[in-house]
Amino acid sequence: MKVGFPRALFYYDYFPFWAGFFHQLGIEVVTSPPTHRKIMEQGLKKASDETCLPLKLLAGHIQALENVDAIFLPRMVSVEEDTYSCPKFLGIPESLIPAVPAGMPVLTVTLNWRKGQRQVLRDLQVFGLQLGKGNAEIQKAFTLAQAWQKRYQDSRGECWNFEESIREFESATMSSENTQKGILPSQGTWKDRLLAKMSRKAVNLTTPAIPIVAHDTDRMRIALVGHSYLTYEGYANLNLLGKIREKAELVLVQHVKQEEVDTHLLGLRKKLFWTHAKQIYGAGNKFVTDPKIDGVIYLSCFGCGTDAMVQDLLARFAREHHKPYMTITLDEHSGEAGLITRLEAFLDMVERRKVHEGYVSTHGERLDRDSNTL
Numbered sequence: 001m002k003v004g005f006p007r008a009l010f011y012y013d014y015f016p017f018w019a020g021f022f023h024q025l026g027i028e029v030v031t032s033p034p035t036h037r038k039i040m041e042q043g044l045k046k047a048s049d050e051t052c053l054p055l056k057l058l059a060g061h062i063q064a065l066e067n068v069d070a071i072f073l074p075r076m077v078s079v080e081e082d083t084y085s086c087p088k089f090l091g092i093p094e095s096l097i098p099a100v101p102a103g104m105p106v107l108t109v110t111l112n113w114r115k116g117q118r119q120v121l122r123d124l125q126v127f128g129l130q131l132g133k134g135n136a137e138i139q140k141a142f143t144l145a146q147a148w149q150k151r152y153q154d155s156r157g158e159c160w161n162f163e164e165s166i167r168e169f170e171s172a173t174m175s176s177e178n179t180q181k182g183i184l185p186s187q188g189t190w191k192d193r194l195l196a197k198m199s200r201k202a203v204n205l206t207t208p209a210i211p212i213v214a215h216d217t218d219r220m221r222i223a224l225v226g227h228s229y230l231t232y233e234g235y236a237n238l239n240l241l242g243k244i245r246e247k248a249e250l251v252l253v254q255h256v257k258q259e260e261v262d263t264h265l266l267g268l269r270k271k272l273f274w275t276h277a278k279q280i281y282g283a284g285n286k287f288v289t290d291p292k293i294d295g296v297i298y299l300s301c302f303g304c305g306t307d308a309m310v311q312d313l314l315a316r317f318a319r320e321h322h323k324p325y326m327t328i329t330l331d332e333h334s335g336e337a338g339l340i341t342r343l344e345a346f347l348d349m350v351e352r353r354k355v356h357e358g359y360v361s362t363h364g365e366r367l368d369r370d371s372n373t374l
């Protein structure tokens, strides 16, 4: 059996969990190709106009899945205690049904960690009946899924390169031949395998090795905050990561360990209850107060409800701490020229501030100075 997994939205955070789950059950997982123009156009045709850009991309990726027996669209209600996913996650798969090719079966399961691990396992066991798998097999698949997810989270916390690490999981699930050849992320130590792969590339010089995260103290350090499915979505964000890296060291929300995120959430009078919003706000706070970070860029998208609130909270915090701060809002009409102009202006301002150590006005300060309304 081949299950199609769209390369969008939950792919960027939870693919290793589902990859491990299906791998243990002997089910091949086929992902859609990286986003290109046609995927974006097809997504725009099938998704609702009012929805956010990541959901539109998901609609495009669903249509790009070929040669699969079913499409997998999980409903990730909650992935940790005391939080929920964004309401748009909860509406999947129903809101995306128009994008599913006619006659293609959709596999779905509800995952709600607020109800505890036992309930999650029970829900997976019910899902297993659709796949013709027994409870014991699902139990094993659940264990492997958690192990792969943990390995992935740890690698992100240690600033491992996203493309490299996620490709490991993809290659392990693409074909059952890999199982026979022993190509599994569960074998060997994770870091050794990735390091070996990178050094091979460096020796061959066929493909330049992608640094995990280089730290050059003389360069500007810019933090990019935003949802993983926007940050790592190179087509939709017009290769923003590459553009920033040409001029500065780049740090992402996904590189911040969970303990640090939690520490920086303590100052809030009321808890944030969306998982991504918590991560973005906690990591964003850390970046704002970190003297080694020279500027913060918030990558948002049009139509995102949680960003509307978190972006404003973070902008106020950055203003209080005199940290250079800029918001980039993406939608399907975003153009490269406008992005480059804004980015260059921001980076020039940060560089002047860093090099000359003189005072340069920070985001919104002049508005704030004479007014109590902001």
Ligand code: SF4
Binding pocket: 052, 053, 054, 055, 086, 087, 088, 089, 227, 276, 301, 303, 304, 305, 306, 307
């Ligand atoms: S958090 Fe924002 S960008 Fe993400 S799915 Fe929800 S509305 Fe869309």
